[in-house]
Amino acid sequence: MEARLARRGLIVLTAINLVNYLDRYVPAALGPSLRAALSLSDTQFGLLTSGFIVVYMLAAPVFGALGDRGARPRLIALGIFAWSLATALGGLAWSFASLLAARAAVGIGEAAYGTIAPTLLADYYAPPLRGRIFSVFYAAIPIGSALSYVLSGQLDAHFGWRSAFLVAGFPGVLLALLALGLEDPPRGARETEALVPPSRGAYGTLAHNRPYVLTVLGYAAYTFALGGMAAFMPMFLTRVRGLPAGTATAGFGGILVVTGFVGTAIGGWIGDSLLRYTRQAYLWVSGVATVAAAPLVLVGLTSPTPPVYWGSIVAAEVLLFASTGPINSAIINAVAPSIRATAVAASILAIHIFGDVPSPTILGALSDHTSLGQAVLIIPVAVLVGGIVWTYGAWSGGREARLPAPAA
Numbered sequence: 001m002e003a004r005l006a007r008r009g010l011i012v013l014t015a016i017n018l019v020n021y022l023d024r025y026v027p028a029a030l031g032p033s034l035r036a037a038l039s040l041s042d043t044q045f046g047l048l049t050s051g052f053i054v055v056y057m058l059a060a061p062v063f064g065a066l067g068d069r070g071a072r073p074r075l076i077a078l079g080i081f082a083w084s085l086a087t088a089l090g091g092l093a094w095s096f097a098s099l100l101a102a103r104a105a106v107g108i109g110e111a112a113y114g115t116i117a118p119t120l121l122a123d124y125y126a127p128p129l130r131g132r133i134f135s136v137f138y139a140a141i142p143i144g145s146a147l148s149y150v151l152s153g154q155l156d157a158h159f160g161w162r163s164a165f166l167v168a169g170f171p172g173v174l175l176a177l178l179a180l181g182l183e184d185p186p187r188g189a190r191e192t193e194a195l196v197p198p199s200r201g202a203y204g205t206l207a208h209n210r211p212y213v214l215t216v217l218g219y220a221a222y223t224f225a226l227g228g229m230a231a232f233m234p235m236f237l238t239r240v241r242g243l244p245a246g247t248a249t250a251g252f253g254g255i256l257v258v259t260g261f262v263g264t265a266i267g268g269w270i271g272d273s274l275l276r277y278t279r280q281a282y283l284w285v286s287g288v289a290t291v292a293a294a295p296l297v298l299v300g301l302t303s304p305t306p307p308v309y310w311g312s313i314v315a316a317e318v319l320l321f322a323s324t325g326p327i328n329s330a331i332i333n334a335v336a337p338s339i340r341a342t343a344v345a346a347s348i349l350a351i352h353i354f355g356d357v358p359s360p361t362i363l364g365a366l367s368d369h370t371s372l373g374q375a376v377l378i379i380p381v382a383v384l385v386g387g388i389v390w391t392y393g394a395w396s397g398g399r400e401a402r403l404p405a406p407a408a
Contacts, residue, residue, distance in 0.1 A: 005183045006124035010133060012182060013117050014140050016080060016175050020110055021144030022151070023087040023168050024052070027103065029152035029253075031235045032245050033161040038096050042372070046364030049231045050357050051100045056107030057352035060115050064345025067116035068187075068202075068338065076120075077179040079112025084172020091165030102165075115345040120182065122332045122340060126190040128275060130332060131282060135268025135325030142260020142321060149234065149253030153246055188337030202339040206346055212334040214393030215283065216347045219327060220354035221386035222290060225297070225379045226320065227356020228363045232376065236301075240373045241309070255314055263321025271326035282326035282333070283394035290387030293319035298380040301373075320383070327390070 027034060027048045034040055034048075066075055086105035093099035118134070125133045152164035206212055237248035267285055274281035293316045300312035335343040359382070366375035 009120060009124050009182050010136060012175075012178050013121060014137050016076070016113065016179065017117065017137060017140035018144035018147070019080075019168075019171050019175060020083070020113060021141050022148045023083060023106060023172075024110065025145045025148040025230060026087065026090070026152050026164050026168050027099075028231050028234060029149040029249050030156050030161045030164055032238065033156050034099070037161060038093070038099065040096055042364040042367045043361065044096050044364075045235075046231060046360035046362075048100060048103050049227065049360040052103040052107045053227070053352045053357045054107070055104040056111050056114070057349045057357065059108050059111035060345040060348040061342070062345075063112045063115045064342040067119060067341030067345075072116050072120055072184050072341075073179055073182040075112050076116055076182070077176040079109040079116075080172050080176040080179060081109070082112070083107075083109025084169045084176070085109075086169075087172070088166050088169030091162040091169075093165075111345075111348070114348055115341050118328060118332060118344050119187070119337075119340040120184070122337070123185045123187060123189045124183075127329075127333055128272060130329040131268040131271035131275075131325050133268075133325075134328045134332075135264040138324040138328060139261055139264040141324065142256040142264070142317075145230065146253035146256035146260070149249040149256070153249035153253075157246055187340070191337060202342040203346065205339060206335065206343055209334060211283075211393060211397050212331065212343065212347075214389060214396070215327065215330050215334065216350045218287070218290075218386045218389035218393065219331075219347065220351045221382050221389060222320075222323065222327075223351040223355030224359045225382035225386065228359040228376065228379050228382075230356075231360035232363055232367075232372065236372055236376055240371075241304075241306075251310075255310075255317060259314055259317035260321045263318040264324045266318070267322030268325035268329075270322075271329065278394075280394040280397045282330040283390050283397065286323035286327045286330070287387050287389075287391030287394050289319045289322040290383060291391060292387075294380050294384035294387060297383050298377075301376050301379065323390075 027045075031045060035042075035045055063075060063079070083106045086102055086109060089105070090099055090102040093102055118137075121133055121137060122130065148168070152168065155164040155167055233252050234245070234248045237243045237252060238245050241248075243251070267289065271282045271285045274284065278284065296312045296316035296319070300309045300316055303309045303312065331343060331347055332340060363372075363375045363378070366378070
């Protein structure tokens with residue numbers, strides 16, 4: 001019975017995560033049409049993503065505190081309904097300000113889900129399985145993002161950009177009802193070893209948790225890079241590489257589906273397998289894969305030859321997505337069950353305030369003042385920084401585990 005409830009929870013939460021990212025990337029898929037219809041600059045287009053993320057990260061601590069105490073399925077259902085309604089309202093926008101307000105409201109609903117859903121999964125499955133479980137859950141990110149690019153692009157081409165927002169907002173009503181029926185197990189129900197409860201306030205505990213801090217810092221750099229790519233890659237392929245808009249969104253969307261599925265599956269499996277050799281397995285997988293991705297991202301953004309840049313983008317995306325399951329498992333496993341929702345919320349706040357809040361706006365501003373081809377060159381730098389921080393965290397964590405205990 002427990003296994004069946006856990007599987008049902010994983011299926012429902014993964015489906016919700018897919019729609020979560022489908023809704024999130026609708027504006028990125030509609031870039032040329034939105035810029036033309038609402039007379040947007042590249043900076044304003046970047047602000048559509050940044051505005052959503054600002055509200056998302058500010059609402060996350062509120063839902064983190066609620067998620068550590070309240071009924072988690074109810075909070076998730078409320079969040080789904082709120083973000084779906086806000087997505088649909090984006091289709092009624094008449095100006096940059098009205099569309100920005102609708103996208104910002106999406107962040108409130110998604111904050112409830114993003115902070116609480118991982119803690120439910122942690123209480124459904126034991127630590128040795130979490131790399132693979134979170135890889136399944138987070139595989140919905142590239143698949144949902146890709147569906148957004150493809151579906152939104154096709155709806156835009158045939159029915160106009162407003163239809164993409166309206167259609168994307170529809171599934172949330174059904175998913176909110178499914179979320180209400182999820183099991184809410186006791187916090188820490190699947191722990192295989194005792195985790196020390198916080199001796200100070202939750203945020204003070206997190207600030208003094210070195211593995212958690214290093215994991216989140218690397219995640220911020222990683223998110224900076226992925227946020228910039230998500231917002232501007234279709235436009236980069238159209239403007240710099242000269243591809244038709246439909247080809248760019250469909251091509252990039254197809255790459256996200258394949259590389260996301262392959263990368264997350266490989267990363268989760270390797271992370272879980274290496275746990276028998278080192279407790280830093282998740283950080284090692286994330287760090288090494290991300291460092292290796294950095295030069296491939298650079299080649300993909302600078303080579304004018306289609307086979308070279310498409311091949312480099314594919315290889316880089318596989319390596320980048322390999323980090324998704326392991327790094328979220330590392331965050332969950334680094335903290336006590338009683339403050340996990342707060343820990344996820346704090347990580348959301350940090351990775352967005354230093355990651356994909358500034359990156360789309362920075363890339364847009366750089367593009368307005370130089371060119372889009374030059375602006376995107378900050379992306380591989382951010383990828384490299386994230387990989388180095390994670391690798392250092394894995395190395396230092398393993399080194400500390402080998403040090404002798406201090407004398408009494």
